[in-house]
Amino acid sequence: MSETRQIAVTVNGTRYEETVPVRVTLADFLRHQLGLTGTHLGCEHGVCGACTILLDGRSARSCLMLAVQADGHDILTVEGIAPDAETLHPLQEAFRDNHGLQCGFCTPGILTTLIEFLRDNPDPTEEEVRIGISGNLCRCTGYQNIVIAALDAAKRLRAEGKTP
Amino acid sequence: MKPPPFSYHDPRSVADAVGLLTSLDNAKLLAGGQSLMPMLNMRYVLPDHVIDLNRVEGLSTITPRDGVLEIGAMTRQRDIEFSDVVGERCPLMAEAIRQVGHRQTRNRGTLGGSLCHLDPAAELVSVAAALDATVTVTGKSGTREIAFADFPIAYMTPAIEPDELLTAATFPCWPRGHGYGFVEFARRHGDFAIVSAAVLIEEDKTGKVTRASVTLGGMGPAPVRASEVERALIGEVIEEKRLRDICETLRKLDAIEDIHAPASYRQQLATVLPRRALIKAHERIAQGARA
Numbered sequence: 544m545s546e547t548r549q550i551a552v553t554v555n556g557t558r559y560e561e562t563v564p565v566r567v568t569l570a571d572f573l574r575h576q577l578g579l580t581g582t583h584l585g586c587e588h589g590v591c592g593a594c595t596i597l598l599d600g601r602s603a604r605s606c607l608m609l610a611v612q613a614d615g616h617d618i619l620t621v622e623g624i625a626p627d628a629e630t631l632h633p634l635q636e637a638f639r640d641n642h643g644l645q646c647g648f649c650t651p652g653i654l655t656t657l658i659e660f661l662r663d664n665p666d667p668t669e670e671e672v673r674i675g676i677s678g679n680l681c682r683c684t685g686y687q688n689i690v691i692a693a694l695d696a697a698k699r700l701r702a703e704g705k706t707p
Numbered sequence: 708m709k710p711p712p713f714s715y716h717d718p719r720s721v722a723d724a725v726g727l728l729t730s731l732d733n734a735k736l737l738a739g740g741q742s743l744m745p746m747l748n749m750r751y752v753l754p755d756h757v758i759d760l761n762r763v764e765g766l767s768t769i770t771p772r773d774g775v776l777e778i779g780a781m782t783r784q785r786d787i788e789f790s791d792v793v794g795e796r797c798p799l800m801a802e803a804i805r806q807v808g809h810r811q812t813r814n815r816g817t818l819g820g821s822l823c824h825l826d827p828a829a830e831l832v833s834v835a836a837a838l839d840a841t842v843t844v845t846g847k848s849g850t851r852e853i854a855f856a857d858f859p860i861a862y863m864t865p866a867i868e869p870d871e872l873l874t875a876a877t878f879p880c881w882p883r884g885h886g887y888g889f890v891e892f893a894r895r896h897g898d899f900a901i902v903s904a905a906v907l908i909e910e911d912k913t914g915k916v917t918r919a920s921v922t923l924g925g926m927g928p929a930p931v932r933a934s935e936v937e938r939a940l941i942g943e944v945i946e947e948k949r950l951r952d953i954c955e956t957l958r959k960l961d962a963i964e965d966i967h968a969p970a971s972y973r974q975q976l977a978t979v980l981p982r983r984a985l986i987k988a989h990e991r992i993a994q995g996a997r998a
Contacts, residue, residue, distance in 0.1 A: 546714055565715035565757075568748070588745035592811060601785070601814040607744040608815070609737075611715055612761060656811065677896045678809025 550614035555623025563610040570594045572610035581621040592679035595652035596620050602659045621651035634696040643692030645683035653679050661707045710747035717759040729847045729870045731756045738820030741812045777877045780819025796880040799887040803830040809897045819873045825863045828899040828925035836930040837905040837922040838878045846871030859929035884995050885909050886988030890980045900925050901968050904980035908988045916940045926962045945989035950982045
């Protein structure tokens, strides 16, 4: 009944070799099997964007992928954004300083989405930011401070000459 | 929430995928997963076998040929969006694809998945209808081509046999300098359109329309080509007031009614959106002539 497969994935720079039931989503694998509960699950059918991860550098909804499909791929989750346990990523700093979150549930998906977005577009307009995060739902902030934080993060990264 | 139990297969070639489709009962093909995965999560579909096409070689290609653009079924929507050759040869597709879902879904979603899922309001489905695309399908008895006009046989049902899979779609390109416009109305960015209009036109030196393609998505079980309007446009100079009269005839098209909008609302949009798309197309021709 519960067919399984052996997979090898790299998550936030660490290689894991795991046995997974083939029907388990990548999101559940990250949370339940690897204990990386930073990836949040809101709708579990591809609408809310809370479970966004980067797969080989491209944002994807981890509730819409099977864990077996990640075999051989490289994954970045919100836990892998900060350079170390003591230091925030400039994007995270900008979110803290601009009050870019309230309850924080949507934040992991927004941060991962913005990592890809700011890498591709280091100097975005406000409208471009709004389109960039249009696949992420936030029920607290009204998005305003998220947009301000994203623009501030872009500015900080440009000033530091960094790519996210 | 997790998908129901199934056996998982990840073939490496089209031939192996066809072999699996032929030998397995109640199998579903998994392309980008942006529609099938939600349906699995919510258990709208209960397949015994899932055949994942993501490791099949050779289906992620964008190939310009003489007058046409051939795109492999597993080409990601994101790669179409950022393809220079699509922007040059099929600008209508480039404009439409930016309205398909969101960045995260376009990174995974595929051309073939969109065409086979065949949502009547899906942007790529309308583009295929507007451009008179041809789809290539392969099954146990070989490969065949299907004109897109014959592809939808019912609501969300393509003319593909159970042992067949779609491998590519071929889009005839309109000549350089043609006008195009894709306009849709949706409640939120990234949603399926309530109604969409995809138009292409060519004009002669005096500005008269010599060729027109007008497609409405979201009205019925499949996109509809407004052939009466296409004929009526020939010889006309694109101009707002005249377009109002021509597009008013679209109000009598059949329209579906659902939670998003009543039929009368869709019929109203059917008179408005093609007009806006035609004006956009006309302005693009004028800009091209000036450039």
